[in-house]
């Protein structure tokens with residue numbers, strides 16, 4: 392996968408060169424290019440912002456450098472998505488298979504594990520990091536025929552800029568690329584992979600400061616362990632994120648699991664979905 396990030400603080404993204412994602416880049420699984428938005432300005436002060444039309448606090452990111460930066464990203468990504476077709480498609484604003492442009496924004500759809508899985512299937516991704524009060528809205532309109540534009544929020548809070556959101560998203564997406572995480576099985580049972588939170592995990596020693604690892608995990612009985620873990624997933628999800636269970640198709644749960652869910656206050660409604668009693 393190729394990822395292009397545009398930011399006025401390219402150095403902010405440096406941690407993406409470390410650890411598993413750093414190795415993925417060395418191994419050629421991930422190609423990451425970070426572009427400095429100021430390189431696409433033409434004035435002496437390399438200006439990227441201006442006052443908002445209509446008044447109000449703060450500054451807004453100017454459209455001109457954004458269009459130039461995104462054109463450069465588009466050219467690099469088109470070459471990657473359609474190798475061997477030269478420059479023929481690069482100037483074509485209406486491509487049949489446009490690359491995805493993620494615009495981090497607290498006003499976007501919320502980033503989830505299922506969106507991470509969806510985006511991990513893409514050959515290229517572009518990210519546009521906003522700062523100040525955000526990017527002039529016309530940039531998104533201009534980009535719409537050229538990219539599949541998706542404003543995406545990390546959560547219901549406001550950050551100073553898109554860089555931290557991009558780091559979180561690139562890490563979540565990057566670790567799903569084949570070959571990035573050493574043991575791909577570890578991705579299967581993680582929180583959110585099946586709509587539930589992960590069960591609690593323990594390592595040696597079995598007894599530590601008066602606290603013992605649950606006996607079942609030392610039993611060597613894989614059936615009992617799997618059952619215990621699944622029950623713990625249900626209990627943890629019901630207690631920490633009850634809304635994740637609401638409306639879920641109940642047919643995926645065994646009789647024993649439904650018993651646990653009943654104890655946790657969930658019944659099954661007429662349409663076969665979980666509902667809090």
Ligand code: SAM
Nearest residue numbers: 495496497521525544545549550551552553556
């Ligand atoms: N005025 C904007 C609003 O209220 O929607 C917030 C601007 S924020 C100070 C500056 C930039 O930080 C945004 O353009 C966006 O790129 C990024 N940002 C802030 N909060 C975010 C969030 N929850 N998720 C993703 N990006 C966020």
